[in-house]
Amino acid sequence: MPNPTAAMLVIGDEILSGRTRDANMHHLAQELVKVGIDLKEVRVVSDDAPAIVAAVRALSEAFDTVITSGGIGPTHDDITADCIAEAFGRSIDVRDDARQLLADAYGARGVELTEARLRMARIPDGAALIDNPVSTAPGFTVENVHVMAGVPAVFQAMVASVLPTLTGGTPLLSQSLRVMRPESEIASPLRDLAAEFSDLSFGSYPFQTDGVYGANVVVRGQDGARLDAAMVKLSEVFPDA
Amino acid sequence: MPNPTAAMLVIGDEILSGRTRDANMHHLAQELVKVGIDLKEVRVVSDDAPAIVAAVRALSEAFDTVITSGGIGPTHDDITADCIAEAFGRSIDVRDDARQLLADAYGARGVELTEARLRMARIPDGAALIDNPVSTAPGFTVENVHVMAGVPAVFQAMVASVLPTLTGGTPLLSQSLRVMRPESEIASPLRDLAAEFSDLSFGSYPFQTDGVYGANVVVRGQDGARLDAAMVKLSEVFPDA
Numbered sequence: 459m460p461n462p463t464a465a466m467l468v469i470g471d472e473i474l475s476g477r478t479r480d481a482n483m484h485h486l487a488q489e490l491v492k493v494g495i496d497l498k499e500v501r502v503v504s505d506d507a508p509a510i511v512a513a514v515r516a517l518s519e520a521f522d523t524v525i526t527s528g529g530i531g532p533t534h535d536d537i538t539a540d541c542i543a544e545a546f547g548r549s550i551d552v553r554d555d556a557r558q559l560l561a562d563a564y565g566a567r568g569v570e571l572t573e574a575r576l577r578m579a580r581i582p583d584g585a586a587l588i589d590n591p592v593s594t595a596p597g598f599t600v601e602n603v604h605v606m607a608g609v610p611a612v613f614q615a616m617v618a619s620v621l622p623t624l625t626g627g628t629p630l631l632s633q634s635l636r637v638m639r640p641e642s643e644i645a646s647p648l649r650d651l652a653a654e655f656s657d658l659s660f661g662s663y664p665f666q667t668d669g670v671y672g673a674n675v676v677v678r679g680q681d682g683a684r685l686d687a688a689m690v691k692l693s694e695v696f697p698d699a
Numbered sequence: 700m701p702n703p704t705a706a707m708l709v710i711g712d713e714i715l716s717g718r719t720r721d722a723n724m725h726h727l728a729q730e731l732v733k734v735g736i737d738l739k740e741v742r743v744v745s746d747d748a749p750a751i752v753a754a755v756r757a758l759s760e761a762f763d764t765v766i767t768s769g770g771i772g773p774t775h776d777d778i779t780a781d782c783i784a785e786a787f788g789r790s791i792d793v794r795d796d797a798r799q800l801l802a803d804a805y806g807a808r809g810v811e812l813t814e815a816r817l818r819m820a821r822i823p824d825g826a827a828l829i830d831n832p833v834s835t836a837p838g839f840t841v842e843n844v845h846v847m848a849g850v851p852a853v854f855q856a857m858v859a860s861v862l863p864t865l866t867g868g869t870p871l872l873s874q875s876l877r878v879m880r881p882e883s884e885i886a887s888p889l890r891d892l893a894a895e896f897s898d899l900s901f902g903s904y905p906f907q908t909d910g911v912y913g914a915n916v917v918v919r920g921q922d923g924a925r926l927d928a929a930m931v932k933l934s935e936v937f938p939d940a
Contacts, residue, residue: 474738474739497716503740504740534886535901574887641774642813649775666850666852
């Protein structure tokens with residue numbers, strides 16, 4: 459049975475303008491592979507409502523699970539929650555359970571729950587809240603879309619909350635061999651190996667270090683014994699690796 | 700007049716599987732902002748022909764310029780050139796000019812131009828070649844899609860070749876202020892400022908350092924004098940920044 463699929467939607471001008479380097483994509487990719495969910499696509503869109511709504515709809519239809527990051531804070535450019543509501547035709551307002559979470563957290567610090575802070579309690583109708591152990595303001599889940607914060611510490615905590623609730627698959631195993639030969643020399647034997655082990659996937663990732671060309675050959679699959687067999691063959695074909 | 704728009708398509712299982720952290724997106728974003736081209740969307744898809752073809756078509760239609768990275772090497776998993784040809788309904792084969800480039804480069808090193816290496820001379824009909832000063836194998840341009848290598852050094856060289864040929868816009872200027880207050884406290888005055896300077900965009904990017912909450916407020920726009928005026932106001936509103 460094929461593994462469940464996932465897509466990620468990164469929302470934020472700060473990445474598209476080159477100001478910030480995204481850190482959440484790499485984290486999510488690594489977490490999903492461990493539980494056998496295949497991350498099939500990532501999109502990064504700007505803080506633009508029509509772009510966000512269109513991407514949410516397209517990804518939600520095409521993949522089993524969608525995880526978004528960014529745009530759920532208290533400022534005027536945080537429009538993700540409203541876009542999710544629009545994408546699914548749901549109403550959105552400050553919700554009592556989310557308001558209570560914020561009221562308790564701010565109350566404990568003797569801080570007023572202002573109108574701006576209340577923005578973070580705007581949750582689409584029928585959504586389930588995602589716990590935020592770092593800074594209280596919750597994420598939420600609507601249908602197969604999990605809406606998380608962009609701040610890496612909060613994003614990672616939310617991923618940790620949600621992942622155990624998702625149906626995983628067979629974790630993808632991988633082994634790699636570093637071959638110190640240009641990719642063009644390994645291409646032909648590698649294609650033959652890929653044909654022989656058609657249940658595995660063979661990737662070749664070239665690099666260049668101090669003028670020397672090489673490639674990391676990565677073999678991926680769900681059956682550890684087959685992977686071992688392929689690696690033995692690979693080492694025979696490239697004995698100098 | 701609005702700036703020209705661009706999208707990026709990153710092709711590669713190695714990023715979606717969490718093995719590699721993408722470096723090209725950040726580089727391209729920084730280069731485009733300098734010449735006034737607005738990077739509107741980035742998609743990352745796996746080494747899967749239907750996914751690549753669909754993404755190329757969608758992005759090529761929606762944006763002025765598309766830049767792809769990855770999948771143009773000599774190995775069997777390098778399928779980008781064939782997918783581009785399919786996306787635009789063009790034929791593809793080893794092309795004489797590309798073959799000559801490779802023959803010269805390998806010949807100079809006394810290395811045989813094997814069938815695998817010749818794969819890198821497969822260029823869609825009518826495409827223009829993009830120079831590769833690092834490792835010879837060229838990228839190419841079909842209509843508004845510029846196809847580049849995934850290896851960062853080569854990608855960067857190809858971006859440098861292509862950027863001067865694109866029509867730029869007014870470079871987006873930005874200034875930022877580091878405010879050591881939680882985002883929820885600055886949200887309300889920031890919204891008022893954004894309304895007053897409606898020709899500028901105001902972004903707020905929260906962070907947390909040693910338990911202290913703060914936010915980088917970034918003001919972006921094309922008019923330097925307006926930007927300066929907004930920063931003066933911003934400093935008045937947040938004198939403790």
